[in-house]
Amino acid sequence: MTLRKWFHLFWTTLLLGIIVSIGIGLILQYSDKDFSVMGLSAVGFNVLNMLLGGATISVLSQMGFFAYLIVRFIVAGIIKSKTIWNLLQLAIVIVVLFDLVYLRMTNFEGTGTVFSYIVLPVIILLISLGVAYWKVRLTNRNAFIPTLFFMCAVSVLEAVPALKLDNAASSLFMLAPLLVCNAWQILILHKILENKKS
Template sequence: MTLRKWFHMFWTTLLIGMIVSTVIGLILQYSDQEFSLMGLSAVGFNVMNMLLGGATISVLSQMGFFAYLIVRFIAAGIIRSKTVWDLLQLTIVIVVLFDLAYLRMTSFEGSFLGYLVLPVIILIISLGVAYWKVSMTNRNAFIPTLFFMSAVSVLEAVPALKLDNSASSLFMLAPLLVCNAWQILILHKILENKKS
């Protein structure tokens, strides 16, 4: 990956994060009059905070993406069998999605089925992105994409998930999932080597 390609990926992901967080923030602000960022309700100030929040979330997404690529590279060197590595990733996906519901249920008041909604939505989005990635590349991309979109996204969203507030979760998860999807879907195009 050249520096130019990395800059392209960085700035497009940053822009996507800022746009998505601003749109979600404005929807939340106009649908819930009590929603405000940092306790301030002025629309212009909140739009600026939404842009900065989206930029921060997109940078967090990029850090998670590169951390995943490094972990994947190291794991491929340690675990020689692709089947074992894929099974390990699937196991982690199942554990993370179950724990997302179970640990939040035990920490906050509510039913298990109520807390199961978010993991199911994340799983559906992750499966959709994984199928899209397979259609763009090959079937070997399915499990890594599913793992990244579900397990890594949940790990990145822990600060918002600790609050047990649907507005906070939506404000962080929406740009995070979109940024993660963007990065994983364009990775093969960025790494493509053109034959002369």
């Protein structure tokens, strides 16, 4: 990867994070009167904070993406069997989605039904499956499990600050740009590295 390609990835991801954050933030602000960024309710000031929040979330997404690529490179040197590595990734995805339900339900007990805690992991799983399917269409079938792992496990790990709150608006404000940025990076990676579809 050249510096020019990395700049392209960085700035496009940053722009996507900002656009999605401002869009989601404005929708939340006009649909939920209690929603405000940093406790302030002035629209102009909130748009500036949404812009900064989106930029921060996109940079967090990029840090997670490069951390995943480094971990994947290291694990590929340790675990020689691609089947074992894929099974390990699937197991981690299942554990992360289960923990997302169980830990939130136990931490926020009494504030919702079991169904209300299952909705978020199901949405994340469906989005991840869609992105993984799209990645397979763009590249090859070997990309399905790594993409699913990145979109589920890494996205949930990156979103921990928002998931610690029992607030749907906070989760949406962080998860929407995070998932969009993660999807963008994983879907464009093969073009940046110029890997041809086999």
